[in-house]
Amino acid sequence: MTKLIFERPIIQQINAGLPSKYGMSHKLEPISHIDNVSIKSLIESYGSPLFIISESTIRKTYKNAFRAFSSRYPKVQFAWSYKTNYLNAVCNVFHQEGSWAEVVSGFEYDKALKNGVPGDLIIFNGPDKSREDLAKSIKNSSLIHIDHFDELYEIISLTKEIEVKPKVAIRVNMDTGIYPRWDRFGFNYENGEAWDALNRIMANKKLDLLGLHTHIGTYMMSTDAYKIAASKLAELAVRLQQKHGHVLQYIDMGGGFASKNTLKGAYYPGTDTTPSFDDFAEAITSALMSSEIKPDNLPLLILENGRALIDDAGYLAGSVLANKRLADGRRATIIDAGVNILFTAFWYEHDIRPVEPVSEQTEDTTIYGPLCMNIDVIRGNIMFPLLKKGDQYVIKRVGAYNNTQWLQFISMRPNVVLLDANGKPHLIRKNETLETINSQELTPEHLKNFDL
Numbered sequence: 001m002t003k004l005i006f007e008r009p010i011i012q013q014i015n016a017g018l019p020s021k022y023g024m025s026h027k028l029e030p031i032s033h034i035d036n037v038s039i040k041s042l043i044e045s046y047g048s049p050l051f052i053i054s055e056s057t058i059r060k061t062y063k064n065a066f067r068a069f070s071s072r073y074p075k076v077q078f079a080w081s082y083k084t085n086y087l088n089a090v091c092n093v094f095h096q097e098g099s100w101a102e103v104v105s106g107f108e109y110d111k112a113l114k115n116g117v118p119g120d121l122i123i124f125n126g127p128d129k130s131r132e133d134l135a136k137s138i139k140n141s142s143l144i145h146i147d148h149f150d151e152l153y154e155i156i157s158l159t160k161e162i163e164v165k166p167k168v169a170i171r172v173n174m175d176t177g178i179y180p181r182w183d184r185f186g187f188n189y190e191n192g193e194a195w196d197a198l199n200r201i202m203a204n205k206k207l208d209l210l211g212l213h214t215h216i217g218t219y220m221m222s223t224d225a226y227k228i229a230a231s232k233l234a235e236l237a238v239r240l241q242q243k244h245g246h247v248l249q250y251i252d253m254g255g256g257f258a259s260k261n262t263l264k265g266a267y268y269p270g271t272d273t274t275p276s277f278d279d280f281a282e283a284i285t286s287a288l289m290s291s292e293i294k295p296d297n298l299p300l301l302i303l304e305n306g307r308a309l310i311d312d313a314g315y316l317a318g319s320v321l322a323n324k325r326l327a328d329g330r331r332a333t334i335i336d337a338g339v340n341i342l343f344t345a346f347w348y349e350h351d352i353r354p355v356e357p358v359s360e361q362t363e364d365t366t367i368y369g370p371l372c373m374n375i376d377v378i379r380g381n382i383m384f385p386l387l388k389k390g391d392q393y394v395i396k397r398v399g400a401y402n403n404t405q406w407l408q409f410i411s412m413r414p415n416v417v418l419l420d421a422n423g424k425p426h427l428i429r430k431n432e433t434l435e436t437i438n439s440q441e442l443t444p445e446h447l448k449n450f451d452l
Contacts, residue, residue: 049318084306215254234291314399338369
């Protein structure tokens, strides 16, 4: 008979508002498998920590989102947001599902081309498009979403050198009742700047105005804001037809839909409060269908969602390094993944679980990463089981932004594996080594030798 592990008794404060004098159960159910694949076996094969991405979850989420819009509107097209996760394998799953590419830099643009996306199915957003980037995208017949007047004038200048007619749209920012308002990007609706830009484009016969674009914010919890935004873009489209007789081909509503992660400081969990794809689709499509746009001229509806399509598919698994007591007596657990690879820990109260069943005893715990920085906090306060050194954990919903905003800092970035539809693991990004880091450095000759 195996000897039971000793668990020391603790005195736990009962907080006001709990349903009984015994408090509320804080038991965290372990997550031992992803797509029927053992997390423990993946860590043994690929190391700790380890990012794990579920291809099945990506495809299921994508199909659910596309159904929500296509069942309510006759013409719908998704464009995968490269900045959310531009690992090639991830991008290609979305492209296989029919998604175009949406990029915000020359680097991302070239990545999409390298992945095999036709130039005319790439949407080029963002304020940082060099003259060379613009020239390349014009020649490739890409959809250029103009962010400011300087960019518009640059494109007009290029039409004197390039015979291909640029396909353009403008990004519009507006008041949708959301604070803080995103007015840094694009042309403002309320002060007439957007209408001014549209008239300047129409006056130039060398530009082909195809659409309107907006992206009203990030981690949006309000569907009403999208309804307002869609109505304002529809109004601009109607004015264009009335004044210039010009019918737009598409309206791009951007992205920004919230995932089911819980924001720091939120009272309720994201799983309970996040609107569904159907909720967002109902708001956007009803605004377009109810607008003054004639039924025969309904534009293609483009969505550029990232976070809501990929967050659920991503996991970060790893191991406990140590436990200690803080000065105030609280338990601290140190894990082998820090905020350098889990950047979203600054925004979310991530759902972290043990990989295997452990003691039902939980304690108020701070979970730290391994970095020598006081800000390296994965969870500030969580009722967590008493994991020991070497025990394994897994963090849910980390598919968005962590593999694009991560940093090589103190520790190196780990392997990333993709579980295909059959549960077979594929290494899709190798872990960094000292050699990969040093390969980018150059040391002057006079600094190569020293005596200590």
